[in-house]
């Protein structure tokens with residue numbers, strides 16, 4: 001049984017259709033990377049899965065439950081967490097408050113969850129009271145991922161987690177993603193420069209011009225010369 | 236002329252307290268609902284008139300009207316004011332359900348014009364029921380007390396106005412800083428789409444915004460009545476320019492900025508009367524507004540986008 005199933009999704013902004021019928025499947029425990037050029041509709045797909053955009057056709061199911069058209073504040077309760085590509089933190093709030101907001105739908109004590117997140121991102125524990133708006137891009141990305149993990153989701157959706165990060169920071173982020181995945185979480189990643197991401201992925205697929213045009217295992221995609229030339233910046 | 240300044244500073248603190256309470260609502264509405272509410276002043280007047288109407292009702296319930304200590308009003312007035320605040324937010328929430336809810340996706344201009352329409356209707360409704368002439372909360376006259384060593388004269392009612400404002404600002408701070416709903420409000424103002432992604436129900440946050448903003452507006456209207464000794468349907472509208480100046484000075488969208496801005500505008504307006512004619516008071520607010528928009532449009536505490 002797959003965890004997330006996207007079936008022939010058509011979606012976009014107002015009259016502008018961006019996705020023209022996309023299929024996607026995420027299996028339990030796997031990392032799936034979506035690659036594709038600028039403007040292909042990768043972020044649009046993520047937003048549609050999470051309910052920020054409502055699809056005009058098609059269906060989305062999570063754990064066999066139909067979530068098509070469900071609003072984000074309902075989707076998040078089902079065990080999906082999403083880190084948007086941009087503006088993925090609350091800048092005027094502290095690191096701790098950002099993490100607390102991640103667990104907004106939960107009641108009760110958050111200390112255990114917070115300490116679990118800080119084990120993954122130790123840098124955060126020294127910056128509790130820092131306003132996230134004053135942090136560097138890399139630190140913000142950690143806060144954003146930490147926030148999403150507070151809910152202990154079953155599927156983590158990351159939109160370009162390494163974009164705009166220095167190479168060494170991007171490596172750290174990928175290393176963390178692998179660690180998170182080893183704890184059993186499924187991860188759906190969107191990446192533009194996706195070699196690092198594909199290397200740790202079970203599967204990958206290519207989205208171009210609003211259609212999924214290719215799908216294979218991570219290593220096979222990396223080995224595919226055409227895709228390498230078209231989407232991975234050549235050799 | 237300069238000898239009057241301590242006294243004027245004190246008056247400035249009194250009117251600044253009222254502006255701050257009014258400004259908080261404008262700021263919260265701007266940061267959460269993303270529009271400038273030109274009906275906010277008239278929500279203040281609405282609160283002041285509802286309180287006026289509730290004083291006799293509180294009387295029939297047997298709540299004593301005898302003044303508390305040196306103040307010019309008693310428990311009856313205080314109960315009326317608290318219930319008046321509640322009635323104000325109920326009406327404002329109803330207006331949100333009836334009007335603003337349909338316009339959640341509308342542009343700023345549409346919303347701004349809507350608030351102007353509501354402002355006019357509200358003010359004219361007040362005038363229809365109570366007439367344009369001033370109404371009085373109490374006929375009691377209160378004498379100012381000379382404060383030893385400071386060259387100022389202070390009325391107990393004025394100290395009451397300042398204390399109530401300080402108390403409510405402190406409560407608001409605790410609410411925003413430490414409660415789950417308060418944090419969710421800050422999160423929504425920071426990044427509305429991310430707030431939704433974390434599971435915050437935006438409609439509930441909007442409800443809280445109106446409840447807090449309208450209650451504090453009503454309170455500001457009542458306190459303006461206590462300070463001026465009378466209320467008119469124009470009461471809030473007349474203060475709106477100063478309130479917007481305060482909110483923009485402090486940094487629009489930041490409730491702490493509204494408080495700081497309120498005090499600065501209130502003090503500047505009063506102190507200016509030592510140098511220029513009282514008739515120019517509104518020009519002072521306008522001057523601050525224009526100056527701020529020219530040099531630092533994000534305001535003193537505003538964040539750069």
Ligand SMILES: Nc1ncnc2c1ncn2[C@@H]1O[C@H](COP(=O)(O)OP(=O)(O)OP(=O)(O)O)[C@@H](O)[C@H]1O
Nearest residue numbers: 013018036037038039040041042043044045085192
């Ligand atoms: N909020 C929006 N309103 C209208 N059109 C939008 C909006 N966001 C994106 N688009 C358009 O939708 C198309 C797909 O955008 P999308 O952000 O999904 O691309 P992407 O694959 O994520 O690209 P990138 O790699 O640059 O992040 C683009 O043509 C873009 O201009």
Ligand SMILES: [Mg+2]
Nearest residue numbers: 042043044085
């Ligand atoms: Mg994108």
